[in-house]
Structure formats: structure tokens, C-alpha cells
Amino acid sequence: MGWPGRKFCLRESASTDIRAWLVCACRGPRQTIHVAPGGSRNQLSERSNLGRVMDERFMRESLEREVLARHEKGVVSRCEVRKLRSSLRKIIIQYVVHFKDRSTRTYIGVHRESDERLERGLSILKLLRSKGFDERSDLRVPKPVGYFPHLSLLLMEPAEGELVRELFERRVANLEKYLERVALWLAKLHSSDANFGRLCSLQDQIAASLRYKRPLPLLFPDLASRLESVSARIVKLQQAFPDLKVRPIHGDFHPKNVFASNNSVTAIDFEMSCMGDPAFDLGYFVAQAKMTHEKIYEAQTYFQRIYHTYWVLKLDPQPDIASAWLSESESCIESLGEPPS
Numbered sequence: 541m542g543w544p545g546r547k548f549c550l551r552e553s554a555s556t557d558i559r560a561w562l563v564c565a566c567r568g569p570r571q572t573i574h575v576a577p578g579g580s581r582n583q584l585s586e587r588s589n590l591g592r593v594m595d596e597r598f599m600r601e602s603l604e605r606e607v608l609a610r611h612e613k614g615v616v617s618r619c620e621v622r623k624l625r626s627s628l629r630k631i632i633i634q635y636v637v638h639f640k641d642r643s644t645r646t647y648i649g650v651h652r653e654s655d656e657r658l659e660r661g662l663s664i665l666k667l668l669r670s671k672g673f674d675e676r677s678d679l680r681v682p683k684p685v686g687y688f689p690h691l692s693l694l695l696m697e698p699a700e701g702e703l704v705r706e707l708f709e710r711r712v713a714n715l716e717k718y719l720e721r722v723a724l725w726l727a728k729l730h731s732s733d734a735n736f737g738r739l740c741s742l743q744d745q746i747a748a749s750l751r752y753k754r755p756l757p758l759l760f761p762d763l764a765s766r767l768e769s770v771s772a773r774i775v776k777l778q779q780a781f782p783d784l785k786v787r788p789i790h791g792d793f794h795p796k797n798v799f800a801s802n803n804s805v806t807a808i809d810f811e812m813s814c815m816g817d818p819a820f821d822l823g824y825f826v827a828q829a830k831m832t833h834e835k836i837y838e839a840q841t842y843f844q845r846i847y848h849t850y851w852v853l854k855l856d857p858q859p860d861i862a863s864a865w866l867s868e869s870e871s872c873i874e875s876l877g878e879p880p881s
Contacts, residue, residue: 593633593651593693596621603637603647607686607695615640629653635695647685650694657811658694662687664736664810665696671734678804679725699808701801708795708829718800723846725805726793726825730818734788740816741786746778786815793821794828822846 592598600619608616620636630652637645652658665684673681686695707718753771757764790797791812799806825846 589691589693590631590651593631593649593691594621594623599635600637602688602691603635603686606688607647608637608645624648634698646698648682648696648698650696651692653692658687658692659689660813661809661811662694664813667734667736668729668732668810671732673728678721679728680804680806681810682806682808699799699806700804701799701806703796704798704800705795707800718805719846721805722798722800722825725798725807726790726818726821726846729790729807730787730821732788736788736813736815738814739786740789740791740814740820742778742781742817745816745820746775749774749778784817787818789814789816789818789821791816791820793825795825796828 596619599621600616603619604616616637617640618638620634620638622634622636624632624634626632630650633649633651635647635649637647639645650658650661662684665681668681669683673679674683680699682696682699684694684696687693688695704718704722707715712718749771753767756767760767790807790810791814792809793807797807797809799808
């Protein structure tokens with residue numbers, strides 16, 4: 541499953557590891573944006589759309605007309621609507637449709653302000669499913685069942701299993717087995733011939749590192765000099781790393797965007813997907829595991845499991861570089877002290 545002439549080098553992930561922490565620090569706690577009376581037309585339209593996609597009667601009628609008429613013969617009695625999680629511009633919604641014969645069907649909706657991102661996510665789901673990431677494989681993406689551009693809503697079938705983040709939190713006994721399959725999913729993506737179109741070059745990543753760093757000294761003035769030092773080391777690492785052949789990458793691959801069960805692994809949320817360096821996905825996943833699960837040695841174990849799977853798959857990682865990556869990324873984190881709570 542490898543590709544000619546490509547050394548799977550993980551030094552780039554050092555910068556990704558630290559930048560992931562900087563991004564989370566910069567984002568801070570979740571916030572709710574309130575639209576003031578007399579706001580812009582786009583803001584008012586978005587507020588109106590949000591009200592509709594959360595309205596049980598409206599969504600029952602919409603699903604009956606647009607989706608269930610093509611897939612179901614039963615008569616709908618009601619539709620439960622529940623918000624699962626939200627960020628500044630995106631809301632994940634669960635729809636449970638109840639039929640009069642007492643059967644149910646569940647859908648997951650993604651509502652966001654940007655129709656362009658939803659359309660892109662839909663096109664990538666369709667592309668990957670055509671490349672073997674469907675129900676015939678145990679390495680999958682969700683099945684889209686409907687797109688409502690007038691509501692800024694993408695509807696999908698739910699993924700099987702639990703979020704990997706939840707498996708971490710429950711400390712399941714066979715966690716390493718789940719993680720090996722997560723690595724298999726990632727390797728399948730990186731080895732596929734899917735073309736996501738948008739390019740994320742090394743220069744784009746350097747620009748992102750500088751952009752993420754910019755507000756942090758204002759947020760954490762006591763750490764300003766250390767933040768500058770860490771940022772400089774990140775950029776230096778990136779500049780020393782040569783441009784390599786790009787592959788399809790997820791772009792936001794972390795434990796809250798991957799579902800795992802005994803039978804399958806399903807990745808979600810492809811809005812950031814592009815053609816880039818596969819080390820970005822691997823580094824970002826490990827960085828998020830470190831930040832979420834406090835003890836670094838545990839995250840090292842997770843990384844070693846994933847790294848081992850890449851080795852087995854003959855994607856040709858380099859042990860010396862991987863060791864240097866771990867050492868450098870940890871020294872950067874330790875130079876900051878404990879991440880702010």
C-alpha cells in the first residue's frame with residue numbers, strides 16, 4: 541500500500557504536534573454568538589435556518605418529503621430532534637424518525653453557515669465511497685442521504701460504534717486494537733488515488749503556524765517570550781523540511797472525528813481535507829491525544845501502536861526521525877510548562 545519514492549518522514553509532525561496545542565489554546569472555550577436585532581441579512585437567514593432544522597414538525601415534514609419517500613414505505617408519526625454538539629459555525633444534530641409501526645430510523649445532520657464547506661464535504665464523502673470507503677469495507681465514511689442547501693444542512697446515516705475520544709476516556713481494555721484499525725483507516729486514505737483538488741503546501745502550513753501564534757501573547761502575556769520561542773522552533777522545523785509528494789489527507793484527524801467499533805472504523809468531518817503531507821494527519825491525531833489524555837507516556841504508547849501499523853503496512857517510516865520527532869515535540873511542550881486550563 542506504499543507509493544514509489546516516498547519516505548514516510550514524521551519530522552513535519554513535530555510542528556503539527558505543537559501547533560495543535562497552540563490552536564486549542566487560541567480557540568479557548570466554546571462560545572455562543574448572538575445575532576443582534578437588525579443584523580445583516582445573512583445573519584438573520586442563518587438564525588432562521590437554525591430554527592427550522594431544530595423544529596421537530598418542520599423536519600418531520602421535510603424528511604418525509606425529501607428523504608423517506610425514496611427510502612421508506614412506513615408512515616411517520618413524529619421526529620425527535622436533539623443537538624449533539626456545536627462550535628462557532630457548525631451544529632451536529634440527531635434526528636430520530638418514529639414510524640407508526642413503532643420502528644425508528646436515525647439520521648445525523650450537519651448544519652453550518654457555509655454552504656460551500658457542506659458541499660465540499662458532501663463531494664468528498666461521495667468520492668471516498670466510490671474509492672472503497674463504503675459498507676463493503678470495515679474502513680468507511682458515512683453514507684450521505686440528503687443535502688438541503690436552502691437549510692444549510694447535510695444529512696447522513698450515523699456511524700457505527702463510539703468516538704475514539706470516548707474510548708480513551710473509558711480506558712477500554714483493548715484500546716490498542718481500536719487504534720491499530722484507526723491507523724489502517726488513515727493508511728488506506730493516504731494510499732488511495734482520491735484527488736481532493738485543494739492543495740495544502742508546506743508554505744501554507746508555515747503561514748498557518750504564524751497565524752495561530754499571533755494572538756497567543758495577548759491571551760497569555762506571562763508566556764509571551766516562551767510562545768515566541770516555541771513558534772520560532774516550529775517554523776524552523778517546517779522550513780527545514782522539503783516539499784514532498786502530496787497525498788489525500790483528512791486535515792482534521794483527531795479522536796473526536798473517528799468512530800470505532802468491533803467491526804468498523806468510520807472517519808467524519810472532511811471539510812478541511814486536501815492534498816498534503818500525510819504526516820500532518822498522524823501528528824495532529826497524536827497531538828490531540830496528548831492534550832486530551834494528560835500523561836505523555838500514554839500518548840507515546842498510542843503513537844507507537846499507530847506507528848507500528850504504518851511499519852507493518854510498509855509505508856517506510858524512519859525510526860531515527862520518529863524518535864527525534866517525539867523528543868523535539870515533548871521538549872517544546874515542556875518549555876511552556878503546563879498548558880493553561
